[in-house]
Amino acid sequence: MLPLILAQSTSGSEDSSFISTLISIILYFPSSFFCWKIFDKCGVENAWFAWIPILGIYANFQAGDEENPLLWTILACIPCINIIAVVKLIIAWVVICRKLEKSPWLLLLMPCFSVFILGYLAYG
Numbered sequence: 001m002l003p004l005i006l007a008q009s010t011s012g013s014e015d016s017s018f019i020s021t022l023i024s025i026i027l028y029f030p031s032s033f034f035c036w037k038i039f040d041k042c043g044v045e046n047a048w049f050a051w052i053p054i055l056g057i058y059a060n061f062q063a064g065d066e067e068n069p070l071l072w073t074i075l076a077c078i079p080c081i082n083i084i085a086v087v088k089l090i091i092a093w094v095v096i097c098r099k100l101e102k103s104p105w106l107l108l109l110m111p112c113f114s115v116f117i118l119g120y121l122a123y124g
Contacts, residue, residue, distance in 0.1 A: 027115060032056070034118035039063050041122070042099050057089070063099075064092020097121065 035050035042063035049055035057076050061069035066088065076085035090107070097104040100121055110117050 030115050031118055034115070034122040035059075037122035038096065038100070038118065042096060060089060060096075061092050064089075064095040066092055 032051045035056060036047050039047035039050055039059050039062075044059050044062045046055075047059065049059035054073065054077065058069050058073040061072050066072055072085050072088050076082050076089065093107055094104040097106065102121055102124065106117050106120070
């Protein structure tokens with residue numbers, strides 16, 4: 001019975017992985033651009049860090065006025081401890097929303113409409 005539970009279908013998986021990779025790459029560019037503009041508005045010195053994944057986390061903490069952004073960036077990369085860093089990252093985004101004079105309740109829509117929310121925060 002266990003082999004039936006663990007069995008995976010291989011038909012069409014190459015096409016779906018290609019499509020998901022393509023969608024991820026397409027969404028990466030506007031998301032990074034909008035984060036770059038948001039960090040620039042928040043006064044982050046190196047706002048271009050938004051284009052580099054781990055440095056983007058560092059810039060998030062800087063824009064959110066965290067006391068030790070380097071420490072929280074490192075903790076965000078450690079399994080199990082990163083749960084605490086994610087909570088601090090959410091708090092940083094709330095601070096960013098308040099700096100931009102937007103409602104922090106927009107963050108609840110972030111999982112479904114992230115690119116649109118980032119665009120609104122950057123240019124709204």
